[in-house]
Amino acid sequence: MAAAEKKRKILICDPLDEAGRKILESVKGFVLVEAIKASVPELKRQIRDAEAVVVRSGTKLTGEIIREGKCLKIIGRAGVGIDNVDLEAASKKGVVVANTPSGNTISAAEHTLSLLLGMARNIAPAHQSMCQGQWERKKFTGVELFEKTLGLIGLGRIGTEVARRAQSFSMRVLAYDPFLRAEKAAELGVTLAKLDDIYTQSDFISLHVPKTPETRRMIGADAVRKMKKGVRIVNCARGGLLDEDVVLKGLESRKIAGLALDVYEEEPPAPSPLLDHPSVLKTPHLGASTEEAQLKVSIDIARTVADYLQGKGLRNAVNVQSVEPEILKEMESSIDLAEKIGKVAAALVSGQFLKADVCLAGKIAEYPTSPITAALLKGLLGAILAEDVNVVNAVFLARERGLEVTVSQTEALGNYSNLIQLKLKTAKGEHSVSGTLYNRQDPRIVAVDDLRVESVAKGHLLAVENRDVPGMVGYVGTLLGKSKVNIADMSVGRDRQKKRARIFINVDAPVSEAILRKIRTNKNILDARMICFGA
Numbered sequence: 001m002a003a004a005e006k007k008r009k010i011l012i013c014d015p016l017d018e019a020g021r022k023i024l025e026s027v028k029g030f031v032l033v034e035a036i037k038a039s040v041p042e043l044k045r046q047i048r049d050a051e052a053v054v055v056r057s058g059t060k061l062t063g064e065i066i067r068e069g070k071c072l073k074i075i076g077r078a079g080v081g082i083d084n085v086d087l088e089a090a091s092k093k094g095v096v097v098a099n100t101p102s103g104n105t106i107s108a109a110e111h112t113l114s115l116l117l118g119m120a121r122n123i124a125p126a127h128q129s130m131c132q133g134q135w136e137r138k139k140f141t142g143v144e145l146f147e148k149t150l151g152l153i154g155l156g157r158i159g160t161e162v163a164r165r166a167q168s169f170s171m172r173v174l175a176y177d178p179f180l181r182a183e184k185a186a187e188l189g190v191t192l193a194k195l196d197d198i199y200t201q202s203d204f205i206s207l208h209v210p211k212t213p214e215t216r217r218m219i220g221a222d223a224v225r226k227m228k229k230g231v232r233i234v235n236c237a238r239g240g241l242l243d244e245d246v247v248l249k250g251l252e253s254r255k256i257a258g259l260a261l262d263v264y265e266e267e268p269p270a271p272s273p274l275l276d277h278p279s280v281l282k283t284p285h286l287g288a289s290t291e292e293a294q295l296k297v298s299i300d301i302a303r304t305v306a307d308y309l310q311g312k313g314l315r316n317a318v319n320v321q322s323v324e325p326e327i328l329k330e331m332e333s334s335i336d337l338a339e340k341i342g343k344v345a346a347a348l349v350s351g352q353f354l355k356a357d358v359c360l361a362g363k364i365a366e367y368p369t370s371p372i373t374a375a376l377l378k379g380l381l382g383a384i385l386a387e388d389v390n391v392v393n394a395v396f397l398a399r400e401r402g403l404e405v406t407v408s409q410t411e412a413l414g415n416y417s418n419l420i421q422l423k424l425k426t427a428k429g430e431h432s433v434s435g436t437l438y439n440r441q442d443p444r445i446v447a448v449d450d451l452r453v454e455s456v457a458k459g460h461l462l463a464v465e466n467r468d469v470p471g472m473v474g475y476v477g478t479l480l481g482k483s484k485v486n487i488a489d490m491s492v493g494r495d496r497q498k499k500r501a502r503i504f505i506n507v508d509a510p511v512s513e514a515i516l517r518k519i520r521t522n523k524n525i526l527d528a529r530m531i532c533f534g535a
Contacts, residue, residue, distance in 0.1 A: 007031035010053075024306055027310060030309065047072065054077075063088070078103075080100065080288075092397070107287060107288050110290075115281060119260045122140040150172070150205075151201065159206075174191050175192055175198075176194065202231060203228065207219075229254070237263060239265035240265040244274045262284075314328075320391060321368055327368070331367050338376040339375040343383060344435075349431045351427040355425040359410060360408070361412055361418065364420060375391055419435070421434040433447070434447040451493030451502050456489050461504060461532075462480075462530060464476055468498075472524060473492065476525075479518055486508040488507060490506070516529070
């Protein structure tokens with residue numbers, strides 16, 4: 001009796017709604033293993049044979065842990081923030097990191113408004129006062145939102161929903177977002193503003209940005225100095241966006257009338273003078289803590305992980321461009337061509353790679369560029385680096401090695417309806433490889449440097465560089481025949497002025513190194529390389 005097929009592992013590190021669990025349990029060939037509140041040594045042990053890991057905010061996946069994942073393909077974060085995942089370590093290892101950017105959008109926006117209203121009307125201290133038997137109406141006099149100015153720093157999904165809700169209170173909404181088009185802001189009824197204008201004009205300020213080196217402690221001395229007296233600040237985005245010492249001084253001087261926090265640099269936060277201040281309203285990271293949000297993010301991340309493991313496309317990845325499955329399906333041939341162009345360049349070009357200029361022309365130029373570029377870099381770097389290279393870590397590895405990559409798009413290049421051209425600058429010179437798709441699916445190499453060829457980019461390809469003298473094709477063909485290597489196709493590119501040529505021969509099986517050495521013994525053969533494309 002045959003042994004049962006070993007199940008592959010999906011590791012669940014934080015509680016996941018049952019609906020999400022059922023989606024993951026339905027993935028054929030996989031089994032769910034829980035490691036809730038596991039120690040670091042236990043996580044390192046459990047992750048070694050896991051192909052997928054699902055976390056919420058409770059588990060911190062450091063580089064030390066991620067590097068133990070020998071089979072790891074994807075990390076799913078059920079939520080928006082990925083502060084608890086070492087993104088660089090995952091990218092370098094070639095592991096996709098995906099989140100659920102829309103699952104808790106409404107919950108986070110509603111919580112922001114809750115804190116805004118609670119702070120404006122002193123809800124929490126008034127409640128506490130009544131619990132103590134007090135009746136202090138005058139002490140807790142608040143302010144209206146009506147016709148006040150709300151300044152939003154960041155106008156993504158959550159910021160947009162906050163803006164819509166604030167407008168229902170007849171608030172004037174300003175927004176700072178350097179990546180948002182003015183037309184889109186106008187559609188939302190929001191005024192785009194400079195950051196300084198947010199500080200100088202806003203009665204309320206709400207933060208909706210990720211924590212990056214640029215945004216860390218962005219609410220510091222210079223920002224507070226520019227703010228209106230009596231400003232109220234809400235942070236439901238990320239901990240670490242505020243300089244706590246500066247904000248505390250602002251509260252003590254009454255420059256800042258109120259501060260509402262749902263996120264903290266360290267969670268749970270240690271006691272501090274800022275958190276103990278009576279004008280601070282604080283909640284324990286409740287932005288996504290609604291029944292609806294918990295269900296949505298669990299289902300969303302489960303579907304993302306399940307689809308990726310089954311080869312059905314990728315959504316909401318944060319370290320590689322996500323493409324809708326139907327578009328990805330249409331792009332498959334272009335992505336395959338790009339990787340093959342990279343393999344050809346890696347085989348034929350010598351010297352340290354310094355700069356790669358990628359040009360996409362025709363129909364290919366209409367597609368998202370990142371998947372094509374990543375595939376090309378995978379082909380280029382995969383043959384020369386010791387570590388595994390995939391479409392997730394290829395761009396990271398290129399950058400790590402100082403390879404500058406540029407991408408351009410054009411309607412036409414030469415006489416081809418679609419073309420990918422790689423111009424590669426190395427320490428020894430400049431080279432180029434171009435490829436096209438015949439009938440939108442048949443990959444061909446059509447130019448190497450300035451030599452026109454027409455080589456089928458499939459299977460096994462023998463690439464020979466030679467002086468353009470008579471007898472070279474016959475010489476190579478005879479050697480292959482004597483070695484029982486069958487020729488399937490051939491293309492020759494010639495530069496008569498420079499008296500050099502390239503011969504590309506498709507063969508049924510790889511040519512051995514011994515045969516390659518024999519080919520190179522001819523004084524007119526400059527080089528001979530074997531390129532294996534696969535099917």
